Amino acid sequence: MPHPHAYEHILFTLDNGLAHLSLNRPAQLNAFNSLMQDEVRAALEHVRGDPSVRVLLLTAEGRGFCAGQDLAERTVAPGEQVPDLGASIERFYNPLIRTLTELPLPVVCAVNGVAAGAGANIPLACDLVLASRSASFVQAFCKIGLIPDSGGTWMLPRLVGMARAKAMAMLGERLSAEQALGWGLIYKVVEDTALREEAVALARHLATQPTLGLGLIKQALNASPGNGFEAQLALERDLQRQAGRSEDYREGVNAFMAKRPAVFKGC
Numbered sequence: 104m105p106h107p108h109a110y111e112h113i114l115f116t117l118d119n120g121l122a123h124l125s126l127n128r129p130a131q132l133n134a135f136n137s138l139m140q141d142e143v144r145a146a147l148e149h150v151r152g153d154p155s156v157r158v159l160l161l162t163a164e165g166r167g168f169c170a171g172q173d174l175a176e177r178t179v180a181p182g183e184q185v186p187d188l189g190a191s192i193e194r195f196y197n198p199l200i201r202t203l204t205e206l207p208l209p210v211v212c213a214v215n216g217v218a219a220g221a222g223a224n225i226p227l228a229c230d231l232v233l234a235s236r237s238a239s240f241v242q243a244f245c246k247i248g249l250i251p252d253s254g255g256t257w258m259l260p261r262l263v264g265m266a267r268a269k270a271m272a273m274l275g276e277r278l279s280a281e282q283a284l285g286w287g288l289i290y291k292v293v294e295d296t297a298l299r300e301e302a303v304a305l306a307r308h309l310a311t312q313p314t315l316g317l318g319l320i321k322q323a324l325n326a327s328p329g330n331g332f333e334a335q336l337a338l339e340r341d342l343q344r345q346a347g348r349s350e351d352y353r354e355g356v357n358a359f360m361a362k363r364p365a366v367f368k369g370c
């Protein structure tokens with residue numbers, strides 16, 4: 104049985120190894136106010152501390168995916184002290200990005216509509232990103248005098264190259280899902296009506312796979328851009344050693360030799 108938790112601005116369920124977090128402030132295109140930030144943080148803490156979770160699925164309700172920071176919480180009246188955006192990043196956005204990249208399990212993200220500001224960069228910290236055909240990605244920061252955050256300045260040049268990264272960050276144009284696919288930002292484009300079903304099916308499939316190994320694959324690939332060749336070979340050796348000690352590896356080999364389907368447990 105899915106295990107629903109009571110939140111106001113997110114939906115969160117746990118079901119057979121799948122943790123499903125859906126952003127749920129549709130009238131504001133799922134922009135992050137401080138309550139939603141607290142709820143996302145709490146749900147991810149649960150994911151991190153619950154060994155039964157093998158896959159995280161991130162989705163959103165309504166017509167948009169996420170419009171980034173809720174700007175209604177960021178207006179400054181004349182004479183009022185300006186908020187410290189660095190503190191807000193330190194408190195929420197950077198830990199969120201670190202958690203998504205460091206979780207030792209696959210994170211699937213389904214972008215169902217417009218993804219703007221931090222909302223455009225959160226999917227880039229996930230492992231397998233699907234987008235609906237009508238979804239779009241907007242590095243909206245430049246239009247309000249800010250810089251791409253939530254890891255954007257790190258991910259964008261690595262994914263799309265410096266020339267396109269600069270154009271995206273400085274022009275803030277809407278990038279269609281097809282363009283995002285062509286530029287290497289996302290894994291797959293899915294018809295609008297099929298997105299949720301396909302994302303859930305993919306996440307459920309992954310939850311039956313050797314997820315300890317998938318977490319090690321993620322660790323190796325995420326380390327790659329920062330490593331030289333020798334360092335990466337050494338990391339592969341170390342992580343393969345760890346993978347080789349898993350029950351799933353033993354099961355995988357035994358099932359292959361016996362010509363039967365493997366039953367993986369994620370350990």
Ligand code: LHQ
Binds near residue numbers: 188192217221222243
């Ligand atoms: C919103 C928002 C929003 C509140 C749409 N806030 N209400 C980190 C650290 C600390 C501080 C600063 O920032 C950051 C990171 C960031 O994320 S900065 C970037 C913040 N995000 C943006 O600048 C994007 C602002 N939104 C837009 O440009 C557009 O809304 C997009 C392109 C996302 C969608 O455009 P449309 O499809 O035309 O929809 P809309 O503009 O009509 O929005 C629908 C509603 O959602 C509307 O409310 P209303 O009551 O008029 O229906 C908007 O006010 C509301 N909304 N984004 N970020």
